[in-house]
Amino acid sequence: MARTHLHLFSDSTGETLQMVANAALAQFENVDVVRHFWPMVRSRQHLERIVPELEKSPGLILYTLVNEDMRKVLEEKCRQLSLPAVDALGEVTNVLESCFGQEAHGRPGRQHRMDDAYFRRVDAIHFTIAHDDGIASDDWHKADIVLAGVSRTSKTPTSIYLANRGYKVANIPLVMESPPPPVLFELDGPLVVGLTTAPERLVQIRRNRLLSLNEASETAYAEHERVEEEIRFARRMFADNNWPVIDVTRRSIEETAAAIIKLMNDRRERTKPQEKPI
Template identity: 65%
Template sequence: MSRIHLHLLSDSTGETLENIAKAAIGAFENVEAVRHFWPMVRSDVHLDRIMEEIAANPGLVLFTLSNHQLRRRLETRCRALGLPHVAALDSVTDALSNILGQETRNRPGRKHILDEAYFARIEAIQFTIAHDDGVGHENWEEADIVLAGVSRASKTPTSIYLANRGYKTANIPLVIQSPPPPALYSLKHPMVVGLTVSPERLVQIRRNRLLSLNQAPETSYVNLDKVQEELAFARRMFADNGWPVIDMTRRSIEEAAAAIINLFNDRVLAEGA
C-alpha cells in the first residue's frame, strides 16, 4: 500500500479541486491518500501558515489560485522545499504517476469507484433531507455532521450543500423554551458544529422571512432583545460542549460549508494520528 499526502489549495470553496483529486486517485490501486484541504486561500499570511503544515507533511501540492502573485509565492515555496506542485488544470494524473511510480490501469471496474462516490452523495442527500430541523434525532449517530443554531441561522441550506458534497448532515434548531433531546450531547461519530449570526443581521433575515409570508413583521421573533437572548443561549451551549462555531454573518453558504469541511477533515486526521 502506497501512502501519499495530497495538499489541496484553493482560493474558493475547493469543490472542483477536491473532485479532481478524487477522480485522479481513483486511477491507481492500493493507494492511501491523506488529503489536506485548504479552501479560501487569499492572502500571503494564510498561505505562509499553510506552508508550515505542508513542510511538516510533504507530498503533492494541487492548487487553483487565480491571484498570480499568490500562485508565484506558492510555487517558489514549493520549489524551495523540493515538493511537486501542479495547477489543477494541468495533468494531475501524470503528476500522480510520477510520484507514485506506477502507471494508471484502464480496466473495467475503475468507473465503479466513481459510481460509489455518486451513490454515497445521493445517500447523504436523502439522509439530510430526512433529518432536517431536528427530525429523526434517534438516527443522528449515523450523521457525519450535525449543525445546531437558532432559527434562520442558515442550518438547512448549509446542510443541503454539505450533503451535495457527500456528508450526511442533520440539523437542529435551538429554542430556549424547547431544549434539544439528550441524544445531542452524547454523539460519538458526528461532528457537532454551532452556527451563529449577529443579532442585527438575524433580525433582518427573520423580518424579511415574515414579510415574504405576508405575516406581521413586529413580533417577539424579530425583537432585538429576544434575539440576543436566543443567541446567548446558543453560544453558552456551544461553549459548554466544546463545539466549533461558524459565524454566518458575513459568510456565504459555500464559504461556511468549506470551513465546516475543513474542520471535519482536521478531526478525521487527528483521530487517525
C-alpha cells in the same frame, strides 16, 4: 458599459465549467456578461449547430471538452471567427499527466460516473433531507455532522451543500422554550458544530422572511432583544458542550461548509492511529 458574451461549452453537465466561470467572474464588479450555456456537446454535428450563435453573439469561449478531436474542431471554428477560446481544465490536466506519468482517460462526464462515491452522495442527500430541522433524533448518531443553531442561521442550505459533498448531516434548531432532546448531548460519533451570526444580521433576515410570507415583521421572532437573547442561549450551549462554533455572518454557504469540512479533516487527523516507530 460594454456587454460581453461568454459561451460555455461542455461535453457533460457543465457543472464544473459553470463553477469555474462563477469563480472567475466574482473577481470583477460592474460588468455586463451574457452567458450562453452549451452542455452535452459530444459530436461535430452538435457543434456545427451552435456556430451560428457564436457568429450572432461573438465573445469569449470557455470550454471543457475532453475529446481531442472535438477540442480541435472548436478551436478551429474560434480561429475562423477571431474569437478567444480558453480550455478551462487543459493546463491542469497536462500537468497532472506529467505528475502521474499517464494520459488522462478523456471520457466525458467521468467525474459524474455512478461509482461508490456517487451512491454515497445519494445516501447522504437522502439522510440529510430526512433529518432536517430536528427530525428523527433517534438516528442522529448515524450522521457525520450535526449542525445546531437558532432559526435562520443557514443550517438547512449548509446541510444540503455538505450532503452533496458526501456527508450525512442532521440539523437542529435551538429554541429557548423547547430544549433539544437529550440525545444531542450524548453524541460521540458525529461532529457537532454550532452556527451563529450577528444579531443585527439575523433580525434583518428574519424580517425579510416574515415579509416574504406576508406576515407582520414586528413580532418577537424578529425583535432585537429577543434575538440577542436567543443567540446568547445558543452560545452558552455551544460553550457548555465544547462544540466548535462558526459565525456565518459574513460567510457564504460554501465558505461555511468549507470551514466545517476542515474541522472534520482536523478531527480525523487527530484520531488517526499513529504509526509505531520501527
